[in-house]
Amino acid sequence: MLLSGLANTVYRILIIDDDIQNIFILEDILSPLGNIYFSESGSNALALVDKIKPDVILLDIEMPDMDGWQVCRALKSNPLYSDIPIIFITGHTEPEFEKLALESGGVDFITKPFNASICCLRVHTQLKFRQQNHLIVKAKEELQQLVNQVPMLITYWDAAGNNLFSNDYSGMWFDQLVGQVDGKHISSIFPAELSHAVLSHQKVATTKPVKYIVTVANDIGTSFYEVFQSKMKSSSGMDGYLVTVVDVSEVKHAKQALHSEKERLRVTLNSIGDAVIATDTKGLITFMNPIAERMTGWRIKEALHQKIETVMQLRDSNTRHTLLNPLYIALREQRIVAMALNSQLLARGGQVFAVEDSAAPIRNENGEVIGAIMVFHDVSETMAMAMKMSHLANHDQLTDLPNRILLQDRLSVACSSAKSFGTKAAALLVDIDHFKYLNDSLGHQLGDELICLMAQRINSLIPPSYTLARLGGDEFVVLMSDTQSVEASSILATKLVDAMHEPFVLAGQKFSVSISIGISVYPDDASDAEELMRHADVAMYRAKQEGRNRFSFFSYDLENSIRERHQLELSLRNALLNDELLVFYQPKFDLTTKRIIGAEALVRLTGDDGIFISPTEFIPLAEETGLIIKLGQQVLSKACIEAKRWFDMGYVIPVSVNVAVAQFADPNLEHMIATALQESQLPAELLELEITETALMLDAEEMQTKLSQLKALGVTIAIDDFGTGYSSLAYLKKFNVDVMKIDMSFVKDMLNNKHDYEIVKTIISLGRSMELTLIAEGVETEAQRQALIELDCVMGQGYLFSRPLPANEFSDFILLTEHWV
Known part of the structure; x- marks a missing residue:
């Protein structure tokens, strides 16, 4: 057998014969061959076959109820028994019986009387055939099962x-x-x-x-x-x-995927920017990618099976001592290990790289460590970039001086040091006087060059232990650390102010510059670095208020004034935001007839307590903070609306509005005036713009262009406070103006001071020669009115006629004046 092999088999032999004597004889002969079963009836034998499943049947031909031919045909017709060999028992020896037996399905026959040896041999032969057939069938079944399962x-x-x-x-x-x-x-x-x-x-x-x-x-x-x-x-x-x-x-x-994965891994390892080295458990190199080859100076063929410390020599960047490769720690402790941050790689050719990253163990499918991998990269450029970025973050881009961030850190250190050692620290806040106007006239490029030259000059005057920082714009700070006295800061400030008297050369021209310095001392004036800087700013502002080109120390009175200034700025901003500015109107008179010929719009601001704040306080603040443009717009709008109301009442009274220097720098000035005239429907000839001499002298050519644009709108142009500025005829004749106002400072003392009288006389004569309308400001006495008339100035304004009035009172005043004139 294919799988089962041969086994000891006990055969079952069934004898079917109606003669019991024959059965006993055959049983005796065949018992050595197996177990004997018998039946005396053909019909009973068919039932017995199903029970015993015999290996061979001996069948008598002649039986009373069912002869042997019938039994044989019945068995062969049944698929369950058709393969059982049947040997016929007969007393006939004729060939016909033998032929019939074989045709019926029999395999052999035994004749009576029985020959024991021949009988036994015939039965045994059929049993062997039977066994072989079983083995063949079994082998086929097992072979088929095997074929089906492969x-x-x-x-x-x-x-x-x-x-x-x-x-x-x-x-x-x-x-x-x-x-x-x-x-x-x-x-x-x-x-x-x-x-x-x-x-x-x-x-x-x-x-x-x-x-x-x-x-x-x-x-x-x-x-x-x-x-x-x-x-x-x-x-x-x-x-x-x-x-x-x-x-x-x-x-x-799977092979294709594995190949693709291996190829992808190979390309990745060879393409990434990191260096990769793999080793076995003993630290012997098994793989290096091209980046590792370049950084170590070793080729992969040379490095294979070399110790990793031979190929990858690590040392401490500070001590230059050799470092243990973290790969060994990863192997020993079976974990990821980061490289020290200050590690250096000494390449084979002597080149040194700052490196960092990590090592990790490699495990197989069972989790066993079979090697380790080292991944690292060059951080030399990164460290250099980090240092550069740190420098940029802490230094001014234009001058390369420490900026506000670095200064704050050094201020804190200086204050802490002064507190620990009982010394002082001083902050000198340096600001260039009138730098905005200088920058606008020179251009920003030359302005930046001036800032750099200023930084160089200040730096040359201070010791290396001091810090010079630029806060931005035209502001510098000198930090004096570990100084012993306040006098040292005074001496340095004097030296700085005097040093600026030497002109700076820009584009081949010399420019004189002055500075204002505010000084605050720790711990005298401040308890910390923040307060030290704030008080230096307060002191610097005081130096500017006192006339610039000087230095000033901080005082608490000064701090209070700064607080008041801040409150004033807040009040001004709120008034502008809520449209709460008031406009008063001072009438202009014909000095001869005492008739109203115009009005000057004057802005007024009330504080939180309802008390008026002097324009000499909030107008300079508005100019300094840039609020003057919005302030001027609101005053212009209100004045135009009021003048239109007078016009609608039947009174043709031109209104004059002051235009500040900053407003002329605003490119929207012409549009703003045109809009105010359009919205109020005021005729343009009833609007007069008053401009100071100082504004005219900033840029004569540009001012001439702007004045022409404004004149094109139909408005009147007046020069305010004439005689207090440059008063240059060469400039004056270039400008297309209509009115010249004589400053009140000359009118006030013209009868008591011969020089003032001559100045007023000259201005009137100059105005007449240029065919300008003349108006005298500050007319307070009848004698002044008569003197002006005699000098041929027939227009004026002042307290002799009226103080500035609110809009509603001015309307009443118009009616009253018309009544008593």
């Missing part, structure tokens, strides 16, 4: 390619194998690629199997089949060939 398709084909056998009964391999495939041609069963390959190999096939791979495309992708093909010769002498097919798609796809 994970491959087993087929057998004749020489013409027609199927003789297949172990696929369910269509698991190919749909065409389902059902009866015997005799079908291979091309109708196998896919085209597979059948073509099998047929093409048929010519070269031998008894030794040929192995090859066939690729088959299908709906779900590509399948790969490994084919074993050999030539066979059947027992009938017909040639054929055995073809076994193994689906290796998973293996093939």
Whole structure:
């Protein structure tokens, strides 16, 4: 047997005979061959066969109820018993009986009287045949089971390619194998690629199997089949060939995926910017990528099986001592280990790299450590960039001086040091006087150059232990640390102020510059670094208030004034935001007839307590903070609306509005005036713009252009406070102005001071010669009115006629004046 092998078998022999004597004789003869069973009736024997399942039956031919031929035919007609060999028992020796016995299905016959040896031999022979048949059947079953279970398709084909056998009964391999495939041609069963390959190999096939791979495309992708093909010769002498097919798609796809993954890993490791070195558990190198080769100076062929510390020499960047490679720690402790931050890699050629990163163990599928990998990269440029970024973050871009951030840190250190050692620290806040106007006239490029020259000059005047920082714009700070006295800061400030008297050379021209310095001392003036800087700012503002080109120390009175200034700025901003500014109107008179010929709009601001704040306080603040543009817009709008109301009442009274220097720098000035005239519907000839001499002298050419644009609107232009500025005839004749106002400072003392009288006389004469309308400001006495009339100035304004009035009172005043004139 194929799998079971031979086994000791006890045969079951059934004797069917109506003669009991024959049964006993046969039992005696055959008992050595197995277990004997008997039946005296043919019909009973059929029932007994199902129970004992005999290996051989001895059947008597002549029996009363059912003869032997009938029993034999009944057994052979039943598939369950048709294979049981039947030996007939007969007393006849004629050939006809023998022929009939064989035709009925019998295999042999025994004649009476019985010859014991021949009888035993005949029965034994049939039993052996029976046993062999059982073994063959069993072997076929086991072989079929084996064929069915193997994970491959087993087929057998004749020489013409027609199927003789297949172990696929369910269509698991190919749909065409389902059902009866015997005799079908291979091309109708196998896919085209597979059948073509099998047929093409048929010519070269031998008894030794040929192995090859066939690729088959299908709906779900590509399948790969490994084919074993050999030539066979059947027992009938017909040639054929055995073809076994193994689906290796998973293996093939897995190999392809593995190859792709290995290739992807190889390309990744060779392409990444990090260096990679792999070792075994002893630290012997098994892999290096190109970056590692470049950084270490070792080629992979040279580095293989070398100790990692030989190829990758690490040392401390500070002490230059050799460092233990973290890969060994990763192997020993079986964990990821980061490299020290101050590590250096000494390359084979002597080049030094600042490196960082980590090492990690490599494990197999069982979690066992089989090596380690070292990943590192060059951080030299990163560290240099970090230092550069740190420098940029802490230094001014224009001058490369410490900026506000670094200064704050050094101020804190200086204060802490002064507190610990009982010394002082001083902050000198340096600001360039009138730098905004200088920057606008020079241009920002030369302005930046001036800032750099200023920084160089200040730096040359202070010791290295001091810090010079730039806060931005035109502000510098000198930090004096560990000083012993306040006098030292005074001496330095004097030196700085005096040093600025030497002109700076820009674009081949010399420019004189002055500075204002505010000084605050720790711990005298401040309790911490923040307060020290704030008080230095307060002191600097005081120096500017006192006339600039000087230095000033901080005082609490000064701090209070700064607080008041802040409150004033807040009040001004709120008034502008809520449209709460008041506009008063001071009438202008014909000095001869005392009739109202115009009015000057004057802005007024009330504090939180309802008390008026002097314009000399909030107007300079508005100019300094940039609020003057919005303030001027609101005053202009209110004045135009009021003048239109007078016009609607039947009074043609021009209104004059002051235009500040900053407003002329505003490119929207012309549009703002045009809008105010349009919205109020005031005729343009009833609006007069008053401009100071100082504004005219800033940029004569540009001012001339702007004045022409404003005149084109139809408004009148007046020069305010004439005589207090440059009063240059060369400039004056260039400007297209209509009115000249004589400053009140000359009118006030013209009768008491001969020089003032002559100045007023000259201004009037100059105005007449230029055909300008003249108006005297500050007319307070009748004597002044008469003197002005005598000098041919017939227009004026002042307290002799009226103080500035609110809008409603001015309307009443118009009516009253018309009444008593």
